[in-house]
Amino acid sequence: MQEPVKKKKIKVTRAVNGVEQEVEIEVDDVAGPEWGPNDKHAILNKHITRVDAPLKACGIAEYSYDKRLPGMLYGRILRSPHAHARVTRLDISAAEKIPGVRAIVIVPGEKVVEGAKKASEEADKKNPTEVGGKDIKPEREPGKVVRFEGEPVAAVAATTPEIAKDAIRAIRVEYEKLPHVVKAEEAVKPDAPKVLAEGNIEPRSKRGDQAKTTAAFAECDAVVEADYRTPIIHHSSLETHGIVVDYRGGDSATIYASTQGTFTIPDESAKELGLAQSKVTAIVEHMGGGFGSKFGIGVEGKLACMLAKQVKAPVKMMLTREDEFLMAGNRSGSWQTLKIGAKKDGTIIAFHAAQRALGGLGRGSQAGQPYSPYAGKIANAYNEIVAVKTNEDASRAMRAPGHPQASFAIESIIDELAYKIGMDPLEFRIKNLKDEVYHRQLNRAAKEIGWERRNRTPGAGSGPRKRGMGCAVGTWGGGGNKECVVDVTIARDGAVTVAVGSQDLGTGTRTYTRAIVAEEFGLQVKDIVERIGDSRLGKANASGGSTTAASLAPSVKDAAYNARNMMAERVAPLLGVKAADVTFANGKVAGGGKSLTWKQACVALPSAGLAARGQWRPNLQATGVHGACFAEVEVDVETGFVQPIKMVQVQDVGLPLNRLALESQINGGMIQSLGMALWEGRVTDNQLGVMLNPGFGDYKMPGTLEMPEMIALIDDGDTRPAVIGVGESAIIPSLGAVVNAVHNACGVRVRELPITPDKILMGLYTEARTA
């Protein structure tokens, strides 16, 4: 009789949008893989160069955008130029006649309006639909209401991108303009044009006791109340959204997608193509950035499938840069009205927040205030969150959705309160942060940047160029889920392959996948081959919420561990020892004083080699990280120009799989955050309802000249032998640190991002007038 497997209870933390909860789960109490101490690895937790770096540095890594298939057509999308309008007439006759145009599809609309329908039917009669000898009958959907500038109206497929562009220009669309609103301040007014029938304000959540909080402000010695605003930010992935649909009729298709989720592609594409899901393969060999915006095939993918289905030929549909700005999502803006009060000794006792997430047609993302690092210690807190709708493209997740916005606002008001009370901003934070990990990280970063050099009085110092420092903290979950199935195979010739369908966004997935297997077998990274980015391989989760590493790495480890045990069983008789006594290190398989090279040992394998599968192991991952950032900036008070001088960020991560890639990821977080603080933001014109800066020439991103000295520090004080994702954690605190540094430098508190020179100059002017 088989004994029932013993169970044990373990605690794991689960995070939803960065808010963690600790839950107890039951797992089999059997011996399984463990990482061992973080400082005892041969390969992991070291600087590992990326395995795909040579391909990328030589320009031969093939991205979806680089795919070119025989007979492939190029797709292009016609977008609405209006923020809110009804399509009254859509005439594709001229476009159809252009040689090289193979297919045109009209984006299905929401409503059919009588007059528009008639106009379109007449247009139908007039327009021949025959192109190039093929009978193409585009569906017509007149009366479609477009609700934002950039909403797709039609799409074409043509033999060259140049012809596709001509075809888009040749489609004639007449619109009946409808009232629009693209500024939140206008949208909340009672007489504002309605973005959606339900109205422009969507209540989302309320937390805390408002009456008690309001009363608590009477007990405070110092109170600060202010509005903080952040604009809509664009992901600006260098590879735009898009897919290449390889469908030539028949019952199967292959989709090359620029996506964060290999497995988010086949189902949706199959639906559009009318195929069985199992007959559609998704390939994501390399991808050029996503930052939260690339899940599923999107409207562009749907249109590409419709076009491919129509002509039974491969279609490549990569968005143009302008498409990307106008219809591929964005990070929601925010407008937060905060009030905070503290005792003279620096204890915060009251906090009131009214937060508005500005996600265009979407609900937006907004972490609740007081932002989690500060949440535990404030006795009386209340917040309410609403979404304010505007006629703009719906927001999507973007690296730590809602967190940088929340961090910026609370770190600003806490700074203001600290100065009002007359406490050092660092000391004030330490007093009000419950978790001691923050104390450790703040003190370390303070030492690194030289906090003692800071301006004691904001704006002090002579001369036009003034320096200042600021700091802030962040948090994230980063745990994993049971979603990855990994296969490790060892061939008799010694070749080792690790395979899983997951994707590498530039985060280093390929590299650590190999490294974990190499570590387990005592081999080197170059001895392993990884296969990823293919939906025919083992299932894996989409890369969102910093969950990839914590979901994938434990599964890889488990697969390697199982393969190693199987290998040990095979090799043990050769060495004359028990399987448990076989060791794997330095390219050798050894035991009982004997030693075999890896290749020699593999001869013991059956001719088919061996294959092992791995599943997620909750004990190999954890969740919940901190992070602290300090910034030093120089403000020119004559021009209002801000030059970042130095940034330091400390990040805990449990077991750092690859220190080199981790440093890069922390740098990347700091840089994107710096961009939000000083330069980036969607600029709209409320009268026209359009975006004024939809291109890299006008949407200002951080460049080489703006870069400060950057110090990315891994907090090895965190000794948890568990993998945690920190891609998102890394982007959160820098924003607050930079904003506070600007204030410390010149005395101007800018509460609306980005901190452009005009805001500094206006602040100095106002200060001079009121002084």
Place this chain on the structure above:
Amino acid sequence: MADEHDDKVARDIAPPSPGRRQFLKGVGIAGAGAAVADQLLLRPHEQAVAAEPPQTLSAATTEVTLQINNQKRKAMVEPRTTLLNAMRNHVEPPVTGPKLVCDQGTCGACTVLLDGKPVYSCLVLAVDAMNKPVTTVEGLGTPDKMNAVQAAFVEKDALMCGFCTPGFVTTISAYLKKNPNPSLDEVREACKGNFCRCGTYPKVFEAALAAAKGTGRNGARAELMNHREAAESEA
């Protein structure tokens, strides 16, 4: 005739004029912007017309011979086709190291060397690149034989998603020929026309300085923001 319509448009817009294509071939339309080129329509290319039904607007394509990475590559392009699009979409097999990212000469991902000088290939017309050597990132080295800049990018982790990398590698490779021992500020200045979104700049600088002649031990190296060493000394 394969397509009457096509022929008619070609006649209407660009009356047969044997000298036209010759003119473009000989003189080129150097200096003419893409907008001007859009208006120029060429006569159908004889061979293309004979071989297959014309697929393009008025069959206004012309054959160009490009010298990409020391190889002669022919392509049928329109006068408005950029060098970047010619390489990516028209030559066979495609040359896709240079990336199409901003399409307006701001991000540098499409940087190639034209006559040895770095240019944004999204701003160069294919017809203007005829008879001039074009070097792309693929021409600078291969994974087995990387040039110093490529090797340094790998070593210093100067890339993440890698989409900007071909542009940076090309820009820096050209710059180091001009200035083999640059300072950090000179490196920043040299690649200010290249964008990275993942945030690799500090390591790009590190890689450029490491690849530069004579550095790695002195001079510019000391100026370098070396977080790894800082991190280790702190730890």
